[in-house]
Every structure is written in structure tokens, then in C-alpha cells.
Amino acid sequence: MKTVKLGNSSLHSTPLVYGCMRISGDNSSDARKRGKEAILAAYEAGYNHFDHADIYGGGLCEELFAEAMKDLAITRESILLTSKCGIRFKDTPSPGLPARYDFTKSYILECVEGSLKRLNTDYLDLFLLHRPDYLFDPDETADALQELVSSGKVRHCGVSNFKPSQLSLLQSRCELPLIVNQVEINIHNVDALMDGTLDQCQERGITPQAWCPIGGVAYPAWGNTFTPEDEARIEAEFDRQAEKYGVENWIVMLAWILRHPSGIVPIVGSTTPERIRAARQSLEINYEREDWYQLLEARNGEPVP
Ligand SMILES: NC(=O)c1ccc[n+]([C@@H]2O[C@H](COP(=O)([O-])OP(=O)(O)OC[C@H]3O[C@@H](n4cnc5c(N)ncnc54)[C@H](OP(=O)(O)O)[C@@H]3O)[C@@H](O)[C@H]2O)c1
Numbered sequence: 001m002k003t004v005k006l007g008n009s010s011l012h013s014t015p016l017v018y019g020c021m022r023i024s025g026d027n028s029s030d031a032r033k034r035g036k037e038a039i040l041a042a043y044e045a046g047y048n049h050f051d052h053a054d055i056y057g058g059g060l061c062e063e064l065f066a067e068a069m070k071d072l073a074i075t076r077e078s079i080l081l082t083s084k085c086g087i088r089f090k091d092t093p094s095p096g097l098p099a100r101y102d103f104t105k106s107y108i109l110e111c112v113e114g115s116l117k118r119l120n121t122d123y124l125d126l127f128l129l130h131r132p133d134y135l136f137d138p139d140e141t142a143d144a145l146q147e148l149v150s151s152g153k154v155r156h157c158g159v160s161n162f163k164p165s166q167l168s169l170l171q172s173r174c175e176l177p178l179i180v181n182q183v184e185i186n187i188h189n190v191d192a193l194m195d196g197t198l199d200q201c202q203e204r205g206i207t208p209q210a211w212c213p214i215g216g217v218a219y220p221a222w223g224n225t226f227t228p229e230d231e232a233r234i235e236a237e238f239d240r241q242a243e244k245y246g247v248e249n250w251i252v253m254l255a256w257i258l259r260h261p262s263g264i265v266p267i268v269g270s271t272t273p274e275r276i277r278a279a280r281q282s283l284e285i286n287y288e289r290e291d292w293y294q295l296l297e298a299r300n301g302e303p304v305p
Contacts, residue, residue: 001046001280004263006207007179009156011125013049013080015258017209018042019269020050024057024064032064034271041273043079045280051182051209051267052119053084053130054111054170062118069120071209076121084112084130084160084182085118101133105144114151127154128182129170131161142174149176160211164200171204178206185210185264186258187234187299189223198262210257213266214250230301234297237298241291247281252295253281259292 003012023038025031042050044294052062062083068074085108090099127148129141148154158180171178173292181201183192185208192198192208215221217238226234238249245252245259257266268279297303 168171
């Protein structure tokens with residue numbers, strides 16, 4: 001796969017990232033074996049960038065990935081590793097505590113240490129703040145990011161699920177550039193197109209990444225509000241385009257995301273080797289503007305005004 005530059009950084013990522021959220025499955029030995037096979041398939045298919053978070057599998061995904069790197073002789077320099085933090089689950093670290101977000105400096109530094117240990121590495125290529133902490137102090141959070149970069153534990157920083165105003169606020173206090181905003185983009189959730197997120201990315205030279213890119217095509221999207229009629233109409237349009245381009249419906253969805261001029265990098269989360277390989281077909285499609293709008297129209301149930 002060719003590579004794309006992430007933001008204005010020196011990081012060169014493949015235009016599809018492999019997402020490691022599902023690799024530990026139920027942590028049975030079968031699931032772990034399947035997870036390692038998925039990592040191998042992604043690596044051999046040319047993905048050079050692997051997306052993690054401290055919470056994926058409660059830390060097991062990062063650990064399994066480190067184990068797979070060792071078993072498969074994947075060298076650290078040959079790949080980019082992203083991880084994230086900031087989401088704290090209910091009852092952690094002690095019973096009775098609510099689910100919350102936490103961008104305090106001490107928590108961020110502690111989390112990155114945990115990810116480095118589980119991933120068995122000295123540095124992350126990219127560190128993302130997972131979901132905006134409503135109570136964050138931008139100076140304190142910026143200070144944490146700066147310290148991580150100065151210490152060499154993190155090469156570059158970015159955010160995830162940030163609205164444009166939240167990104168602007170943090171960037172206003174942060175000398176180092178935020179190079180990525182990782183947001184949900186799929187046929188159900190196109191908020192990033194409409195709320196200024198992708199415009200801001202283009203304006204500032206930030207790379208948008210799309211999580212759950214095929215939600216609503218291959219499996220129900222989070223918070224799905226489509227009616228059965230909506231779904232039938234959308235599926236019919238996917239079917240038409242899939243036949244036209246000679247690919248499966250979910251590949252059309254990836255092509256739709258890739259067509260946007262902000263340079264969105266989809267994160268592929270399948271654990272099936274054939275699908276991990278097949279996702280690359282989306283990069284070869286010469287996807288037409290008219291089809292892009294036709295799918296948007298099918299999704300919206302009406303033409304653009
Ligand atoms: N920043 C955030 O807040 C955030 C949130 C969620 C996820 N993420 C990141 O985004 C990555 C991708 O998310 P995702 O895993 O939801 O991505 P996805 O690629 O949209 O979905 C993958 C899921 O779809 C299934 N699937 C794929 N193709 C299918 C098909 N043709 N038919 C039926 N099922 C199919 C896969 O099953 P199989 O495994 O069986 O193939 C897998 O369960 C994650 O790994 C994580 O790194 C970030």
C-alpha cells in the first residue's frame with residue numbers, strides 16, 4: 001500500500017489503518033489465535049499502522065499485539081502504533097465510581113506508561129485523547145502532551161471524537177500540533193461532514209480517521225435510527241454500486257469515505273483475514289462524484305436541496 005502523511009508530521013501511514021479493538025475477542029485461546037492471525041493478515045497485506053486504546057479488551061488487546069509482534073517477528077520500526085486514553089469505566093479503580101472521562105495530567109501520564117508496558121515498546125508513534133473530557137483544563141492537558149513528547153514516549157499527539165470547538169480550544173493552549181482527529185464516520189453517522197469536523201481538518205492540515213467505517217452496512221451502527229424502509233433503500237443503492245464497481249457493499253462504503261477531500265483514513269476492524277485483505281479494493285476504485293451523492297441521497301431519503 002502507498003502511504004499518506006498524517007497531518008503535518010513525518011509519520012507515513014497506510015491509507016487504511018488496522019484497528020485492534022476486537023483482536024482479543026473473549027480472550028479464549030481460540031479468540032487469541034484468531035486475533036494473531038488477523039494481525040498477521042493485516043501486516044502481510046501491507047497495513048503499517050495499528051490502532052489501540054488502553055481500554056480495548058481491558059488492556060488485553062495491547063498485550064496480545066505485543067505477543068503477536070514477537071511471535072511474528074514484526075519489528076517495531078516497520079509499523080506505527082497508536083494508542084489512546086481518557087475513558088474510565090464505572091467501578092474503576094474502585095467500586096461505586098461512575099463512568100467518566102479524565103484528561104488530568106497525572107492520569108494521562110499513568111495511562112501512557114501502561115500502554116507502553118502492555119505493548120512492550122518505548123514509544124507510541126501517535127497518542128490520542130479518546131473522548132473529550134467535559135471537565136478538562138486545556139493548559140493541564142496540553143502540558144501532559146508536551147511532557148510525553150519531550151520525554152520521547154510519544155512522537156505525535158492527536159484527539160478522537162473532538163468537536164471543532166474542543167479541538168480549537170486544546171490547540172490554542174498546545175504548542176505541538178494535533179495531527180489527527182479520529183471520529184465515527186459511517187453510513188449512519190455522517191455528523192463529521194455536517195458539523196465542521198472535516199472542514200476543520202482540511203483547514204488545519206489534520207488527518208481525520210474514521211472508526212466503525214462499515215457500521216450500518218455489515219452490522220447495525222451504534223445508535224441506529226434507520227427504519228426498515230431506510231435500510232432497504234440504502235441497501236438497494238449499495239447493491240447497485242457494488243455491482244457497478246464489482247465489489248461488495250462494505251467496500252463501496254470505504255470508497256465513499258475515502259472519496260472525501262479531507263483525506264479520511266478508515267480504520268478497518270475486521271478480524272477475518274479475507275476481509276482485512278479485501279478492504280484494500282476500496283483504494284483501487286475510481287469512485288464517482290455522482291455515486292457519492294447518490295448514496296448520500298439514499299441515506300437521507302431525499303436529494304440534497
Ligand atoms: N476512537 C473511538 O472512539 C473508536 C471507537 C470504536 C472503534 N475505534 C477504532 O476503530 C476500529 C474499527 O472499528 P470497528 O471494528 O467497529 O470497524 P469496522 O471495520 O466498521 O467493523 C468491523 C466489524 O464488522 C464485521 N464485519 C466486517 N465485514 C463484514 C461483513 N462483510 N459482514 C459482516 N460483518 C462484517 C467484523 O466482523 P469479523 O471480525 O468477524 O470480520 C467486525 O466485527 C477499532 O478496531 C478501533 O481501533 C475507535
